[in-house]
Amino acid sequence: MARITAGVAASHVPAIGAAIDRDQVGTEYWKPLFDGFGWTRDWMSEQRPDVVILVYNDHATEFSLDLIPTFAIGCAESFAPADEGFGARPVPVVQGHPALAWHLAESLILDEFDMTILNKLGVDHGLTVPMSLMFGQPETWPVKVIPVLVNAVQYPPPTGNRCWALGEAIARAVASFDEDLNVQIWGTGGMSHQLQGPRAGLINTPFDIAFLDRLTSDPHALRKIPHLEYLREAGSEGIELVMWLIMRGALGPGVKELHRHYHVPASNTAVGHIVLAVEP
Amino acid sequence: MSGDPGLYDIPGTTVFTGVQTRKGYHLNQFCMSLRLAANRVRFLADERAYLDEWPMTEAQKQAVLTRDWNAALAEGGNIYFLAKIFATDGTSFPEAASLMTGVSVADYTAMMLAGGRSPEGQRSIKEGR
Numbered sequence: 001m002a003r004i005t006a007g008v009a010a011s012h013v014p015a016i017g018a019a020i021d022r023d024q025v026g027t028e029y030w031k032p033l034f035d036g037f038g039w040t041r042d043w044m045s046e047q048r049p050d051v052v053i054l055v056y057n058d059h060a061t062e063f064s065l066d067l068i069p070t071f072a073i074g075c076a077e078s079f080a081p082a083d084e085g086f087g088a089r090p091v092p093v094v095q096g097h098p099a100l101a102w103h104l105a106e107s108l109i110l111d112e113f114d115m116t117i118l119n120k121l122g123v124d125h126g127l128t129v130p131m132s133l134m135f136g137q138p139e140t141w142p143v144k145v146i147p148v149l150v151n152a153v154q155y156p157p158p159t160g161n162r163c164w165a166l167g168e169a170i171a172r173a174v175a176s177f178d179e180d181l182n183v184q185i186w187g188t189g190g191m192s193h194q195l196q197g198p199r200a201g202l203i204n205t206p207f208d209i210a211f212l213d214r215l216t217s218d219p220h221a222l223r224k225i226p227h228l229e230y231l232r233e234a235g236s237e238g239i240e241l242v243m244w245l246i247m248r249g250a251l252g253p254g255v256k257e258l259h260r261h262y263h264v265p266a267s268n269t270a271v272g273h274i275v276l277a278v279e280p
Numbered sequence: 281m282s283g284d285p286g287l288y289d290i291p292g293t294t295v296f297t298g299v300q301t302r303k304g305y306h307l308n309q310f311c312m313s314l315r316l317a318a319n320r321v322r323f324l325a326d327e328r329a330y331l332d333e334w335p336m337t338e339a340q341k342q343a344v345l346t347r348d349w350n351a352a353l354a355e356g357g358n359i360y361f362l363a364k365i366f367a368t369d370g371t372s373f374p375e376a377a378s379l380m381t382g383v384s385v386a387d388y389t390a391m392m393l394a395g396g397r398s399p400e401g402q403r404s405i406k407e408g409r
Binding site for chain 2: 014015059060061064065066082083084085086087153154155156192194195196197198199200201202203204205207227228231232233236237264265267268270
């Protein structure tokens, strides 16, 4: 049977992708950020997951204001890196896992999560930057990916509680897939950041550290954070953190923190990263 | 207004509610068109003519032409859509942020390197915290 073995969270700043693509990872500005992912790269090469369920938000790349799905799932064979306005990132095409993706879509809808199904999807930095952080610059990505997209552009995004419950439903669906697969779930976006207006540049390190701590110490409290609190405390774009709760909800009650990294800044953003293993 | 009045109580912040989407639909869809390289070339060659193809308000067009990002936000622009203009211009996010925050790029970058803008006093206009 397929099983979720671990959860990974990481921010997904476009400038991180640009730094990788332009060979700037060793510079004074970027080195402290990338150093925090070395542990995870080694761990990934030992873990060798078959499939990553990668939770992210599209940033006006695939979805304009014509169509704004709250939750969507990529069921295609593959997903090409998209041109976000500065050319597509020079990274490999992302290979999907349509059999598991369709099983998830069908299971989730019957489990009362009304997913939008995507048979064609160009993926932006929200998906490709975490891939680069975890796997570097390979010729082909070493895992198959099922993109799960969450609206974080149009207010309101889904609540943290709803995201958690979706994570639980994803775990049930994975567990009922009759193929022996090592599956990870990644939550991306955040941590505190604001890109817009006179308050741009807001960073709230105490909020972020408490969020990281509570993923293991008091995860159910995170489900209750209202949107207004994210907006006030973590910045208008920090509300992306609700996506981490899909990851956390999917891991079940017992988790162990294996690794964490926190760094300010990457461009305008506080970068958070955590690796959680499922404890049976 | 839509939703929680608290959404309008955060200093220097425009939450992208349905009200903003209704106001900014054409502005944001224009921005979205810049995802295509051919459109970026055409826009830069004659910005006014390109903007005139869109049913945008004059205030929206002026906000784009003058790269007044705070005005564009007030007119219904969303930062992720406006970022298509940054990308077309080759403007970095910190450069755009320096314009929105009214400080130099050097000062803005220094603020970020020093840990970013503190939330103290930046949470609520009404409550002054």
